[in-house]
């Protein structure tokens with residue numbers, strides 16, 4: 001994936017930054033809990049095509065980033 005292209009991509013729902021999951025070939029929005037697929041190298045930025053992430057996946061990363069300090 002082109003890094004510059006990646007940096008331009010935002011979630012169509014919340015306009016938040018997406019995280020590239022290199023193994024799953026998905027772009028993840030943790031805010032919405034959606035993972036947008038990348039097909040043939042092209043990100044599919046459609047909420048109806050996105051996969052709902054499991055709660056485990058959402059909690060998996062960066063514990064403590066949100067909430068209490």
Ligand SMILES: [Zn+2]
Pocket residue numbers: 011012013014015016029030031032
């Ligand atoms: Zn979002």
